[in-house]
Each structure stands twice: as structure tokens, then as C-alpha cells.
Amino acid sequence: MTLTYRTLILLAAGGSLALMLGAWGFQYIGEMPPCKLCYWQRYPHYAAMGLGVLALLLGGALVALLGALAALTTAGIAAYHTGVERGWWEGPSSCTSSGTSGLSTDDLFDQIMAAPLIRCDEVPWEMFGLSMASWNMLASLALVVIWIMAARRA
Known part of the structure; x- marks a missing residue:
């Protein structure tokens, strides 16, 4: 069974919606x-959903390739987030713990008061040893493949 351009677009944009x-x-x-x-x-993902609507209205390989780029972008961010969660590298200072050496008492107090409530380096949920960011990365990579398949059918 060969999937049509329209079906692939619906799967790709619908995947981002899901x-x-x-x-x-x-x-x-x-x-x-x-x-x-x-x-x-x-x-x-929001961009991919919008591109899905655009692809259904206008068609064309370029729109589908832009959808693939959007899915690849979110997969890249999710891979980065996974690394932050696993402690492979440090995340943005605004959402991960950082050292306190060299800080004055006032600077430390300011850092504590400005700290966000939700930290990027903590995993709130996981399944089969993978965090939400890891699952998003895998799902988004699958969406990249679907977008590319759509571009090839355009």
C-alpha cells in the first residue's frame, strides 16, 4: 500500500499534534x-502543525521539507534536553543547578530568588528508562522520516 502525499502530511502534522x-x-x-x-x-511542533495545514492547502515538496526541518529541530532540542537530564552537559543557567563558588551572599540570594521552579536537569517522568524529552526525540525523528516521504511524493 502506497501512502499518498495527503495521508503522509496528515500523519506528520498529526504526529506533532498528538x-x-x-x-x-x-x-x-x-x-x-x-x-x-x-x-x-x-x-x-507548532510550526510543523502550521506547515501541515499549509502543505494540505498548497502542496509541494518545499513545504514538506520545511516540516521535516521543524521535526528535526525539535528532535535536536530534545536530544540536548536528554543530555542535560542525564548530566552529560550543562543546560541553560536559567533552568539547571550551577555552582556557587565565587558568589557573594547577596549574589547567591539573588540567584536563589531568581531560580525557576521547574528544573531542566530533573526527570519528572520516564518509561522504559527514557524521559519525556527522549521519547519526544525518538517520535520527532520518526516524524522527520514521514515528512521526507511526503516531500518525495509531492
């Missing part, structure tokens, strides 16, 4: 507010 529905479910039903990097992962 991932967003899952993220919103964790946020609002599961009461797990997102960290800064979680939000960053959402923006390319």
Missing part, C-alpha cells in the same frame, strides 16, 4: 509543569 496533546496532558492533567527546554521543544 505529541502536543500528550505534553498538555502531562502539564494540565498530570500536573507536571514544563521546564524551559520543554517549552523550546514545543515551538517546532
